[in-house]
Amino acid sequence: DADVTQTPRNRITKTGKRIMLECSQTKGHDRMYWYRQDPGLGLRLIYYSFDVKDINKGEISDGYSVSRQAQAKFSLSLESAIPNQTALYFCATRGRLVNTQYFGPGTRLTVL
Amino acid sequence: LAKTTQPISMDSYEGQEVNITCSHNNIATNDYITWYQQFPSQGPRFIIQGYKTKVTNEVASLFIPADRKSSTLSLPRVSLSDTAVYYCLVGDGSSNTGKLIFGQGTTLQVKP
Numbered sequence: 001d002a003d004v005t006q007t008p009r010n011r012i013t014k015t016g017k018r019i020m021l022e023c024s025q026t027k028g029h030d031r032m033y034w035y036r037q038d039p040g041l042g043l044r045l046i047y048y049s050f051d052v053k054d055i056n057k058g059e060i061s062d063g064y065s066v067s068r069q070a071q072a073k074f075s076l077s078l079e080s081a082i083p084n085q086t087a088l089y090f091c092a093t094r095g096r097l098v099n100t101q102y103f104g105p106g107t108r109l110t111v112l
Numbered sequence: 113l114a115k116t117t118q119p120i121s122m123d124s125y126e127g128q129e130v131n132i133t134c135s136h137n138n139i140a141t142n143d144y145i146t147w148y149q150q151f152p153s154q155g156p157r158f159i160i161q162g163y164k165t166k167v168t169n170e171v172a173s174l175f176i177p178a179d180r181k182s183s184t185l186s187l188p189r190v191s192l193s194d195t196a197v198y199y200c201l202v203g204d205g206s207s208n209t210g211k212l213i214f215g216q217g218t219t220l221q222v223k224p
Contacts, residue, residue, distance in 0.1 A: 004155075031210060043156075045211045058211065090155045098205035099146045101212055103155025 003027045006091050006104035014112050019078040021107050023091030031094035032074040033101065034058075034066060036087040043090070049074055081111040116200045121219045130187045132218050134200030137181050142204040145176060145183045148214070150197045156214065159198075160185070187220075195222045 004025045013019055025032065034046040045058030047066040055068055063085060067075045078085055088108050092101040117135040124130045136145070144163050148156040160167055162174040162183070173186040187194055199217040 033211070042214050042216075043212070048210065088153065092155070094210050095158070097146075097161055098144045099201055099203050099212060100158050100161065101156075101210075102158065106153060106155050108153065 004091060004093055004102050004104040006089075006107050008107060009105065010108045012110045012112065013081050015080075015082055017081050017111075019081050019109065021076045021078075021089055021091075021109070023074045023076070023104055025072050025074075025091075025093045025102075025104075027093050027095075027102060028071070029093035029095065029102075030071065032068070033092040033094070034064075034074070034076045035090045035092065036060070036085075037090060037106075038087050046076065046089075078109075078111075081109075083111045085109065086111050116202055116215055118198075118200055118215065118218045120216060121221065123221050123223060124190055125223050126191055127189050130190050130194070130220060130222075132185045132187075132198055132200075132220070133182055134185070134202075135182045136200070136202040139180050139202050140204065142206075143180075143202050144204065145174065145180075146201045146203075147172070147174065147185050148199045148201065150199065150217070151195075156199065156212075190220075190222045192222050192224060194220065196220060 007022045030051045033048045035043040049055045049068045052068050065077045090106050091104040146161040147159045150156040160174045167174045175184045197217040197219050199214045
């Protein structure tokens with residue numbers, strides 16, 4: 001079984017719709033991250049959480065919100081989706097070694 | 113994270129050994145060198161990490177010279193399934209966010 005899972009894997013939605021992307025992990029890590037990846041732009045950090053009560057904005061948090069329901073679960077919401085939020089979204093947990101993170105399989109989101 | 117420089121792309125054939133070199137001239141004393149692999153539409157995957165000399169695991173070897181200003185990821189006997197983007201990261205993990213910064217990486221194309 002995968003250590004970091006994401007649902008859904010693919011989603012097509014329309015402008016203005018609210019969307020939730022879910023992430024679960026079985027690695028027992030406290031720190032979790034949401035990134036988006038766009039061609040030519042690399043990975044950009046949306047939100048991160050050090051534990052259930054500690055949630056922080058990343059570099060591109062506008063238009064997004066998150067919820068850390070438990071140590072193992074970290075959800076990303078798009079309150080009102082817009083086309084430039086079309087991207088590949090990754091959830092990750094931070095490992096115990098320096099600069100190690102474990103990524104989920106990604107969610108490909110298309111906003112029409 | 114220290115700045116790194118890698119070749120943009122490399123080609124190889126099945127069964128060959130592939131060496132990808134990363135330059136990091138301004139590496140700091142506390143920095144570790146970490147390599148990730150990313151397949152299309154999948155999340156980056158941690159491959160190997162080292163501080164000095166040589167590290168080997170079931171996937172790859174990492175060679176780090178004494179001055180630590182560069183490192184070489186060695187993939188033995190590559191197969192078609194090793195076609196991916198390989199990222200070199202250098203840092204001590206001390207940033208407040210723990211965010212990973214992936215550069216352009218090296219796109220490895222393995223041919224039959």
